Amino acid sequence: MSSSSSEYAIPNLKNIDKWREIEQSFPPLKNDLLLRAARGEETERAPVWVMRQAGRYLPEFLEVRKSHSFFECCQTPSLASKLTLQPIDRYPRLDASIIFCDILVVPQALGMEVLMEPSKGPVLPAPLRSPSDLERLNKDVDVEKELGYLFEAITLTRKGLAGRVPLIGFCGAPWTLMAYMCEGGGSKTFENSKSWLYKYPKESKELLRKVADVCADLLVGQVLAGAQMLQVFDSWAGELTPHQYAEFALPPCIYISHKVKSILKQLGHPGVAITLFAKGANAPSTFRLLSNPETTGYDTLGLDWTVDPLEVREWVGPKVNLQGNFDPTVLYGGKEGIEREVERLSERWKKAGGGWIANLGHGITPNVKPEDMGWFLECVHKYSKRD
Template identity: 45%
Template sequence: MIKNDLFLRALKGESVERPPVWMMRQAGRYLPEFMEIKKKYDFFTRCQTPELASEITVQPIRRYGMDAAILFSDILVVPQAMNIEVQMKTNFGPYLPNPIRSQKEVDKVIVPNVEDSLDYVMQAIKATKEKLNDEVPLIGFAGSPWTILCYCVQGQGSKTFDMAKAFCFTDPKAAHHLLQKITDTTIAYLKAKVRAGVNAVQVFDSWGGMLSPIDYQEFSWQYIQQIIDALKDEIPVIVFGKGCWFALKEMARSGASALGVDWTCSAENARYLTGGNITLQGNFDPARLLSPPDEIKRMVTQMINAFGKDRYIVNLGHGILPNVPVENAKAFIDAVKEWPQNRPI
C-alpha cells in the first residue's frame, strides 16, 4: 500500500486536500548528487545499471519529497532494443549513426523481446521500489512512437525534424510500418514495466507539436491511442504532448487518466478544451524556475488557483533545465505543499 497516494488519487479524479506535485526530468541533471554520479559513469551506463538508475530516481525524493518518483531512464532505450544504434554524445545529445530513411532499413528494425533486451529497466524498477519502500508511487515512461521516429530518421535532435517529416510525407507506407513496430515494442515495454511494479505510466510526445493537426492524427495520435487502449485497464496512463494543445479535445476522450499541458496553454483553455472532466498535469514554464524563489512560490500558487486543486497534478510544462538552482526547485515543491495556507480567501 502506497503511504502517500495523493498522485494516484488525483489520477482517479478523487477530491484531494492539495494537488500532488512532481517535476518532469526531476531525476537528474540539476542535482549536485546526480553530478557526482555523472562524473564517474557515462549516460547509457547510468541507464543500464539498475543500482545507479534506482539511486538517481530516489535522489530528488530524498531531497524534496515529491509526491511521485519517475524512473531514471531515457526514451531512446526503446530504439536501442529494436536494433538501432543510439549514442549519447557529450555537449551534443543523442546521435544515431545509421538513420532509417527507406523501407529496406525499416525491414531490418526488430520488435524485440523486451523482457530480455530491456531487462535492466525492469531490474531498475524493482531496485527503486525497494528504495522507495512504498512511500510514493513510481512512474514509468516511454516516448511516443512519433517522437521516437523523429530521432530514428533525423539521426539527432533538431529544431524542425525536417528529415523525419520528409520521410513520412514522401514514403508514408514505410513510415507507418516503422511507427507500428515502435508502437508494438512500446506497448510490450510498458506492460513489462507494469509487471515490474510501476504505479503509473507516462507517454512523452515531445515532438508532437512539430506536426499540423491533420498530420498529428495520422503520424502520432493514432499510435498513442493504441498504447492507451492496451494499458488503460491495467494502470493509469498520462499523455504529455508538447505543443499539442490543438489535440486536447480528442485526447480527453482517449481513456487516458491525465493529460500533460505545456506552458503555452492557459489553465482556462486547457480545462475548456478537455471539457473539465479529466485530470490535467503541468504547466509551469521550466525557465521560470530561474526566477527568485519568492516569485516562484507566488506563481505556483496562482497556477494552482487557476487549475483548481482537484483533477490536477502540479508539474512543469516540460523537463527541468540543468541550470536551475536547487533552492529554486525546492521553492516550487514547497509552494505546492504549503498551498492551502497560501490560498487567498
C-alpha cells in the first residue's frame, strides 16, 4: 500500500478548522510521563496504564451498565466520558486514560449490524462470506456522521480529566476488524476470515484498505477532538503466519499511521505518538519489520506476555519504544505474587533500555478485584524507578 501524502484526502470533520481552539480550552497537562516515554525518553519511572482499565471489574462500571446497554455507553458521550474517568478517579497511580469505546464501531460505520450479547460477546448477524458481500458495505463513510459521538466523548473527557493524565484514542486494526466482519464474531479457528486470504487475496486487500481508510479518519478525528496519543489494536494478529502478517495485516496498519500523520501535518497539528499492539505476532522476523518508526509510522510497540523484553529489544533495536507486558493473570496472584512478578519483570525492562510504558500484555479480565489492580499500580511505581 502506497503512503504518498498526495493520496490522503482530509476527512470532512467539524473540528478541522477549530482544533487549536479546542486544544487551548483544555487545562494544562500535569503528568506528561506517558508522552515522554512515547517519545523515547528513559523516564524516571515507567508510566503505567492498563488495557480495559475502564470495565467490568469495577463496581462503578457495573452500576452504570445496569441501566444502559454496552453500545449505548459507547455512543452516548456523557456515559463514555463517565466510564473513562472512573479508573482515573479511583486510581491516582494511573498515568493515562483511554477513551471508553469499542473497536467494532468501525464495522457499524461501514453499515454492518453489531450486537453485544452477554453470553457470547460481539455478534455480527450478517457476516461477509464472499466478495459479493462487499457490496453491502457503505461506499463512502462520513466518520463525523457515523462516529461523531466518539469525538464528542473525547472532548468532554479531556475537560473532565482536568489535566491529570493524557487521553489515549484508539481503533481496531484492519485485519482484526476483517476477522470479526467475516466470522460474525469471535472465533477459535478463524476459518472464514483466513480462508478469504487464501481464496480471495485481491479482494481481502481491498477490504483491508477500505477498513483502514475509515480507521485513519476516525483516529484523525479523535486527535482533533483532544486525544493526545493513539493505539491500534490488532488483537488477532497472532492467528496469522508471519508471511500472512507481512502481506495482509501490516500494510494497512502502516497505511493508517502514515495517513494519520500526513493529514495532521497538512493541518498544522504537531502530531501524536501512535502505538501498534499486534497481539501474538511474535516471530523475530515480524518484530524486525516493526523496528523502524520512520518506516512503519508507529512510535511504540505493545507486547503481549509471551515474549521477553530483552529479546524484543534485541530484535527491534533502539529506535522503537515498547509497552507491556505483564501477564494479565498476575492480578489474581495475591499481593505477594503481584509484587514479586512486578519486581522481576521491571528489572528485565530496565535492562532492555529505551522508552518503556508499563501495561498488561492484554486487558484486565472481569473477575479482577479492584484492590489488586490498585496494588499492581503501586508496585509498578515502586519497582520501575530508574536507579
